[in-house]
Amino acid sequence: MQQTSSSPGLEQLSEPDLTAKLEPELLPKHVAVIMDGNGRWAELQGLPRIAGHREGINSVREMITLCLELGIQYLTIYAFSQENWNRPMQEISALMGLLEHYLSTERASLIEQRIRFRAIGRLDALPESARHWVRTTEQETAHLDKMHLTVALSYGGRAEIVDAVRGIISDAQSGKIRPDHLNESLVQRYLYTHPLPDPDLLIRTSGETRISNFLLWQLAYTELYFTATPWPDFRRREFLLALIEYQRRERRFGRVLSTVSS
Structure with missing residues (x-):
C-alpha cells in the first residue's frame, strides 16, 4: 500500500493542463472508490453529518461526468457498508432517504x-422503499x-x-457444477x-x-x-491527480516486465 500525495508541480497546473497529461491508453478501465470523510467534513463546517453526505453526491456527479469524458467504463462506489448499520438510527434513516432521493431524481439523467x-x-x-428505488433503477437502466x-x-x-x-x-x-471444476474463474x-x-x-479519501x-x-x-482530501472536496481536479499518479505506475501482476542487462 502507498500513501499518495501529488507530485511536485502538479498542484500549480490548471485542470486543462492536468487533463492534457493523461494518456488514454494508460487510464484505468475500472475505478473503485471508498467515499470517506463525509461526516467529518460536515462536523468541521459546523453542520449535521447528513450535510456531508448530501455534498458528497456532488462529488459523485463530477466523478461520473469525468469518467464519461475520459471513457472510463466502470465506476464502483462504496456507499453503505454492513458495519454502517451500527450507526445511530437517525443517521441511517437520513442516509436511506438520501439514497431514495438520489435514485428518484438522477434516474432520468x-x-x-x-x-x-x-x-x-x-x-x-435495505428498507422496503429504498429497495424499491434500487430495483426500479436497475431495471430501467x-x-x-x-x-x-x-x-x-x-x-x-x-x-x-x-x-x-x-x-x-448449492x-x-x-449437480449444476462439479467440485473438481472449482477454480478462481x-x-x-x-x-x-x-x-x-x-x-x-x-481511491480512498x-x-x-x-x-x-x-x-x-x-x-x-x-x-x-490514498488521499487526505475528504470525499465532499474530492472533485474533478483531485480525480485527475489520482489518474495521473495511476498511469505512472508499472503494473506487473507478479511478473517482471523489464530486466537490466549487464
Missing part, C-alpha cells in the same frame, strides 16, 4: 447518459452500456465471499460483481489507509491511491 446502475450487497437488509455505475449497499467483502461459497455449494449439491462468477472486470484503481472490507477478492492486483 442516468438513462440519458446511457449509464447502467447496479447495486451489490445484501440488499434485503439494464439495457444501457456506455458506463456501468455500481453502488455497494449493505455490503461487506467477507459476506460477499461467504455468499459466493453458499451459491457454489449448485454443486444440485468459477468462484468469480458467483461474486456480486460478476461480470464486471476487477478494479484497476481504488479522507486520510485512511485501509480497504475496510471492500471488494476483498477483486482488489488482489488493484493499484491503491
Whole structure:
C-alpha cells in the first residue's frame, strides 16, 4: 500500500493542463472508490453529518461526468457498508432517504447518459422503499452500456465471499457444477460483481489507509491511491491527480516486465 500525495508541480497546473497529461491508453478501465470523510467534513463546517453526505453526491456527479469524458467504463462506489448499520438510527434513516432521493431524481439523467446502475450487497437488509428505488433503477437502466455505475449497499467483502461459497455449494449439491471444476474463474462468477472486470484503481479519501472490507477478492492486483482530501472536496481536479499518479505506475501482476542487462 502507498500513501499518495501529488507530485511536485502538479498542484500549480490548471485542470486543462492536468487533463492534457493523461494518456488514454494508460487510464484505468475500472475505478473503485471508498467515499470517506463525509461526516467529518460536515462536523468541521459546523453542520449535521447528513450535510456531508448530501455534498458528497456532488462529488459523485463530477466523478461520473469525468469518467464519461475520459471513457472510463466502470465506476464502483462504496456507499453503505454492513458495519454502517451500527450507526445511530437517525443517521441511517437520513442516509436511506438520501439514497431514495438520489435514485428518484438522477434516474432520468442516468438513462440519458446511457449509464447502467447496479447495486451489490445484501440488499434485503435495505428498507422496503429504498429497495424499491434500487430495483426500479436497475431495471430501467439494464439495457444501457456506455458506463456501468455500481453502488455497494449493505455490503461487506467477507459476506460477499461467504455468499459466493453458499451459491457454489448449492449448485454443486444440485449437480449444476462439479467440485473438481472449482477454480478462481468459477468462484468469480458467483461474486456480486460478476461480470464486471476487477478494479484497476481504488481511491480512498479522507486520510485512511485501509480497504475496510471492500471488494476483498477483486482488489488482489488493484493499484491503491490514498488521499487526505475528504470525499465532499474530492472533485474533478483531485480525480485527475489520482489518474495521473495511476498511469505512472508499472503494473506487473507478479511478473517482471523489464530486466537490466549487464
